[in-house]
Amino acid sequence: xxxxxxxxxxxxxxxxxxxxxxxxxxxxxxxxxxxxxxxxxxxxxxxxxxxxxxxxxxxxxxxxxxxxxxxxxxxxxxxxxxxxxxxxxxxxxxxxxxxxxxxxxxxxxxxxxxxxxxxxxxxxxxxxxxxxxxxxxxxxxxxxxxxxxxxxxxxxxxxxxxxxxxxxxxxxxxxxxxxxxxxxxxxxxxxxxxxxxxxxxxxxxxxxxxxxxxxxxxxxxxxxxxxxxx
Amino acid sequence: xxxxxxxxxxxxxxxxxxxxxxxxxxxxxxxxxxxxxxxxxxxxxxxxxxxxxxxxxxxxxxxxxxxxxxxxxxxxxxxxxxxxxxxxxxxxxxxxxxxxxxxxxxxxxxxxxxxxxxxxxxxxxxxxxxxxxxxxxxxxxxxxxxxxxxxxxxxxxxxxxxxxxxxxxxxxxxxxxxxxxxxxxxxxxxxxxxxxxxxxxxxxxxxxxxxxxxxxxxxxxxxxxxxxxx
Numbered sequence: 001x002x003x004x005x006x007x008x009x010x011x012x013x014x015x016x017x018x019x020x021x022x023x024x025x026x027x028x029x030x031x032x033x034x035x036x037x038x039x040x041x042x043x044x045x046x047x048x049x050x051x052x053x054x055x056x057x058x059x060x061x062x063x064x065x066x067x068x069x070x071x072x073x074x075x076x077x078x079x080x081x082x083x084x085x086x087x088x089x090x091x092x093x094x095x096x097x098x099x100x101x102x103x104x105x106x107x108x109x110x111x112x113x114x115x116x117x118x119x120x121x122x123x124x125x126x127x128x129x130x131x132x133x134x135x136x137x138x139x140x141x142x143x144x145x146x147x148x149x150x151x152x153x154x155x156x157x158x159x160x161x162x163x164x165x166x167x168x169x170x171x172x173x174x175x176x177x178x179x180x181x182x183x184x185x186x187x188x189x190x191x192x193x194x195x196x197x198x199x200x201x202x203x204x205x206x207x208x209x210x211x212x213x214x215x216x217x218x219x220x221x222x223x224x225x226x227x228x229x230x
Numbered sequence: 231x232x233x234x235x236x237x238x239x240x241x242x243x244x245x246x247x248x249x250x251x252x253x254x255x256x257x258x259x260x261x262x263x264x265x266x267x268x269x270x271x272x273x274x275x276x277x278x279x280x281x282x283x284x285x286x287x288x289x290x291x292x293x294x295x296x297x298x299x300x301x302x303x304x305x306x307x308x309x310x311x312x313x314x315x316x317x318x319x320x321x322x323x324x325x326x327x328x329x330x331x332x333x334x335x336x337x338x339x340x341x342x343x344x345x346x347x348x349x350x351x352x353x354x355x356x357x358x359x360x361x362x363x364x365x366x367x368x369x370x371x372x373x374x375x376x377x378x379x380x381x382x383x384x385x386x387x388x389x390x391x392x393x394x395x396x397x398x399x400x401x402x403x404x405x406x407x408x409x410x411x412x413x414x415x416x417x418x419x420x421x422x423x424x425x426x427x428x429x430x431x432x433x434x435x436x437x438x439x440x441x442x443x444x445x446x447x448x449x450x451x452x453x454x455x456x457x458x459x460x
Contacts, residue, residue: 102373105364134335143332149375
């Protein structure tokens with residue numbers, strides 16, 4: 001399973017940068033077509049579209065890759081993962097097929113609108129993030145939990161690019177509140193590795209880079225292929 | 231504004247424990263009736279209902295109080311907050327009225343199902359939390375960002391009970407993954423205060439207290455009544 005999951009992640013990172021289609025088939029044997037949420041939709045602001053276009057330009061020489069992003073895992077990946085890691089006592093197959101990726105479970109424009117770009121040489125992940133009206137904390141600002149979520153997702157994908165891993169620690173300094181509906185840039189980089197541990201540093205800045213909203217560090221641990229998760 | 235907001239928080243904490251109605255009016259002058267999400271609904275599992283009943287029993291002598299919970303802030307609180315803290319350049323009034331509290335923006339049973347109880351003497355907040363199918367991270371388990379969110383919400387309310395404050399730091403150790411759709415108990419307590427700083431410790435355990443899923447510390451800073459947030 002780990003091999004197929006890792007292969008899938010490599011596929012996500014290696015998705016075609018110059019001809020991004022709205023959908024793709026994860027495996028030729030599967031009939032379900034998954035929508036790619038890492039592409040522009042009508043809710044995207046001008047700021048987000050401009051940044052997206054800039055990064056797509058950077059992808060042209062192959063130094064950066066856009067990541068595809070889906071709401072649900074394909075059936076084969078689900079079954080593999082379930083067999084390998086999940087205790088059947090607490091998760092029935094029917095439930096598994098209805099579960100959705102947290103960050104992609106909102107209606108268009110209301111939750112997390114984002115796209116990630118990966119630079120393999122720099123071991124760096126950039127996430128362009130626009131917060132929707134359903135991510136509110138105190139009135140007018142993004143919820144601290146939603147900020148933690150986009151940090152977990154971006155640092156997580158930065159770690160995943162090196163192997164299937166799960167979050168062990170998140171340490172987040174909230175320096176300035178992020179205005180709701182604004183676009184920000186999440187910047188992550190592998191800072192160190194020790195055995196199965198991957199250390200990732202992270203910052204969230206305004207589009208003009210003048211405001212530092214958040215700084216964070218994350219620790220991920222690669223999964224042990226011989227152990228169940230629980 | 232700070233006074234009215236703080237008063238509202240006190241009202242939330244002081245909501246009647248023995249006769250919880252499904253709705254209540256935040257201010258007598260307002261016609262909008264808000265649904266209280268901190269009460270049982272058909273998606274609640276037997277585990278969550280049993281724990282809820284146990285804590286409602288503890289409320290009978292007044293040592294614990296159940297907190298009400300809403301999807302949107304009442305119009306007057308919104309206008310007060312907007313006038314006082316929010317820069318009108320990035321947040322229009324129409325948007326503000328459509329914004330929703332992140333943790334209450336899911337359909338019944340699919341996101342965060344939770345209720346909080348507060349013990350003033352012990353400066354302690356307990357959150358009974360059931361995760362829905364739209365909070366998935368790796369297949370079958372709750373997303374690290376969703377866990378960070380329920381920690382932020384619970385430690386935040388623990389801090390809010392002492393004054394209007396915002397998250398400055400969250401440091402989370404993910405010890406074991408939380409199975410999707412399970413019920414867990416989030417336990418928070420003020421551990422220290424220094425001027426406007428409030429330090430809160432937090433743990434997430436299984437209902438039988440045999441499994442420690444997560445440990446965290448949080449730092450909140452009380453808002454300065456003479457400063458705008460941005």
